[in-house]
Amino acid sequence: MDDWKALRVSAERLAADFEALSQIGATPDGGVHRPAFSPAHLEARLWLGERIREAGLRFRIDSVGNHSALLACGPDHAATLLLGSHLDSVPNGGRFDGALGVLAALEVLRVVKEAGLSLPVHLEAIDFTDEEGTLVGLLGSAALAGKLSLQELQAPRGGRAELLAGLQRAGLSESGLPGARRDPAGLAGYLELHIEQGPRLVNAGVDIGVVSAIVGICSYRLDFIGRADHAGTTPMLDRRDAGLGASEFILASRRLVLDEFPDCAINVGEARFAPGAFNIVPERASLALELRAPQADTFSRLETALLDLAGATAGSHRLGLEARFLGRHQPSPMGSLAQQAITQAAGDLGLRSMVLVSGAGHDAQSLADLCPTGMLFIPSQAGASHSPREFSQWVDCQNGANVLLQSVLRMAYRK
Numbered sequence: 424m425d426d427w428k429a430l431r432v433s434a435e436r437l438a439a440d441f442e443a444l445s446q447i448g449a450t451p452d453g454g455v456h457r458p459a460f461s462p463a464h465l466e467a468r469l470w471l472g473e474r475i476r477e478a479g480l481r482f483r484i485d486s487v488g489n490h491s492a493l494l495a496c497g498p499d500h501a502a503t504l505l506l507g508s509h510l511d512s513v514p515n516g517g518r519f520d521g522a523l524g525v526l527a528a529l530e531v532l533r534v535v536k537e538a539g540l541s542l543p544v545h546l547e548a549i550d551f552t553d554e555e556g557t558l559v560g561l562l563g564s565a566a567l568a569g570k571l572s573l574q575e576l577q578a579p580r581g582g583r584a585e586l587l588a589g590l591q592r593a594g595l596s597e598s599g600l601p602g603a604r605r606d607p608a609g610l611a612g613y614l615e616l617h618i619e620q621g622p623r624l625v626n627a628g629v630d631i632g633v634v635s636a637i638v639g640i641c642s643y644r645l646d647f648i649g650r651a652d653h654a655g656t657t658p659m660l661d662r663r664d665a666g667l668g669a670s671e672f673i674l675a676s677r678r679l680v681l682d683e684f685p686d687c688a689i690n691v692g693e694a695r696f697a698p699g700a701f702n703i704v705p706e707r708a709s710l711a712l713e714l715r716a717p718q719a720d721t722f723s724r725l726e727t728a729l730l731d732l733a734g735a736t737a738g739s740h741r742l743g744l745e746a747r748f749l750g751r752h753q754p755s756p757m758g759s760l761a762q763q764a765i766t767q768a769a770g771d772l773g774l775r776s777m778v779l780v781s782g783a784g785h786d787a788q789s790l791a792d793l794c795p796t797g798m799l800f801i802p803s804q805a806g807a808s809h810s811p812r813e814f815s816q817w818v819d820c821q822n823g824a825n826v827l828l829q830s831v832l833r834m835a836y837r838k
Contacts, residue, residue, distance in 0.1 A: 427832045428771065430538055432530045432824045438817065440474065440526045444510075445518045454811030455518050459511040459553035459562070460488075460589030467510045471525070471550060478533050480548075487566035487603035488552040488593050494532045496542045502611035503545045504835055506531060506827065509554035509563070509786060516555075517813025519803075519820075524616045525550045527824040531831055542835040544611040551786045558586045560750065562600075564789035569604040572750075576600070580642070580749055612795035612834050614761060615787045616827045618815050622806030623779055630774040630819065631826055632800030633765045637781045637788040638688075638715040639722040639754035645672070645733055648743035651698060651706035662704050666696045668740040669708035672733055676712075679732060684725050687716040688782060717780045719754050755788035761797020761834065768829035769799075774822055783808075795834065799826055 447470060448455045448463030457464040468490050475482045481493040491507075508524025528548035535546060552563030558581035565571045576597060579586045590597060624632050649665035673691050680689050693711035714729060716722035730746055737744040762778070769776040781798065790796045801823035804814045832838075 427538070427540060427836075428829070430534055430828060430832070432527070432534055432821070432828055434817075434821045434824075436533070437526060437530045437821070437824055440529070441518075441523065441820070444470065444522055444526065448512070450515055450811060452811040453518070454515055454813070455512050455522075456515050457510065457512040458514055458557040459555065460558070460593050464511050465593060468550065471510065471529075474529060478529070479536065480532055485567070485603040486595065486599040487563050487571075488595050489563040489567060489603060490550040492529055492532055492548040494536055494546040496535060496540060497545045498543070501544050502609050503547050504611040504831060505547050505549055505613040505790070506615065506831055507547075507549035507551065507786075508615050508617060509551045511553055511555050511557065513555050513557075513809045515811065516809050517807070517811060519618045519813050519815050520620065520808055521554060521617070523618060523815070523820055523823070527616045527820075527827050530824055531828045534828060535831075542832075544835050546831070554786050557581050558589055561752070561784065561786060561789050563603070564786035566600050566603040567605050568789040568793055569601075570789060571600055575750060607793040610790070610794040612758070612761060612797075613787060613790045614765075614796075614827060614830055614834065615785060615798045616823050617785060617798060617800055618808060618813070619800040619803045620783050620806070620808035621803060624777070624800060624802040625804060625806065627777060628775070629777045630802070630822055631765070631769040631776040632779045633762050633769070633776050634757050634781050634787075634798035634800060635762065635778050636717055636757060637755040637785055637791070637798070638717050638783075639719065639752055640784050641714050641722070641726055641751040642749040643712045643730075644747040644749060645669070645710040645712050646745040646747070647672070647708045647710075647737055647740075648745065649706055649740070650704070652704040654702045654704055657704060663741045664704050665708040665742055666705035668737055668742045669694060669710055671740070672736040673710070675732055675736060676729055679728060680725070683728070684716070684721065687714065687721060687725050689714045689725075689729065715782060717754055722754055752784060752788055755791035757787070757791065757797050758795040760795045760837075761830070764830045764833035765797055765799045765826060768826045768833060772822070772825055772829065774826065797830070799823060799830065
């Protein structure tokens with residue numbers, strides 16, 4: 424019997440959870456401010472633990488701070504099917520990013536428990552630590568997957584002192600972080616519901632996005648090094664202006680991507696000039712560069728092309744260049760089993776779906792090569808995300824949660 428196909432989430436219970444969570448770290452403009460290990464983030468995790476216990480589920484915190492609800496609904500030695508996302512936010516971010524996926528995962532476990540289903544697998548709803556990269560980026564999922572780099576911990580992009588202070592606030596130790604690693608043999612798969620964070624579903628009038636891959640993401644700190652001179656007495660043509668070289672690279676890198684890598688994206692999210700005075704020609708210009716690509720070969724070619732461009736630009740302005748590598752996540756294809764389950768679940772629920780690539784990084788990429796992994800997106804109004812403007816219609820949230828529920832059951836039963 425396939426009675427499980429009639430199961431649906433409680434939209435009212437999910438909405439009540441969402442509204443309550445949205446008040447933790449709420450900002451006056453309708454967003455949330457819950458960076459990893461901030462007071463609001465720690466409060467949100469306490470709140471989640473209370474909801475898990477109220478549901479009669481087992482609650483667990485691992486050595487990297489991942490928070491989990493556990494439902495033993497399979498044979499004693501069965502593998503575990505993970506589902507979830509993250510409760511941390513970017514500074515002054517939106518209410519939906521990550522949080523909806525965690526709450527929908529918890530609701531799936533409630534529904535399965537209340538229905539008394541016995542599955543071939545156990546279920547675990549998980550809230551991963553520091554997905555957004557306030558300190559490290561994908562910290563919790565990378566540790567669970569055994570991919571946590573000790574080099575990243577020594578020089579995390581959020582700062583070494585900030586990482587250690589955050590771990591202390593959360594009651595965690597740096598030495599304990601690798602202990603969160605799971606044996607892949609015990610993982611039946613991972614599914615994640617998320618807002619799209621872009622406009623494609625809205626523009627196409629489609630209900631559900633079936634993610635085929637998550638782009639690779641790589642970051643560098645580029646320092647263009649020139650010479651400090653008097654801004655009034657040094658002739659324009661005699662200057663070795665680091666700011667000019669950095670600015671030209673920003674513009675040229677955009678043209679490079681538009682002309683030669685149309686399915687990729689780059690961003691310079693920070694520029695700092697030193698000494699940083701009105702009347703001194705900049706001696707050093709430091710740029711925070713991030714690049715994204717959907718395929719491994721394109722990813723490699725784009726990285727090489729950008730570094731070559733930076734070197735050539737520096738040379739043309741008689742500047743030195745220091746390129747410091749900060750981290751890389753390779754492009755991550757999603758599993759065919761998960762994609763099929765999501766597509767079938769959406770179709771059976773009468774929802775339209777389309778296949779797309781995720782231009783944002785997600786915890787799913789940490790697990791993609793360890794177990795059957797999949798992601799489903801719901802529409803983001805105006806494509807807004809990482810902003811208080813982030814918004815998804817509640818009917819889309821409800822639809823996504825039901826697709827997640829039915830995808831979990833199809834993954835569990837392999838149907």
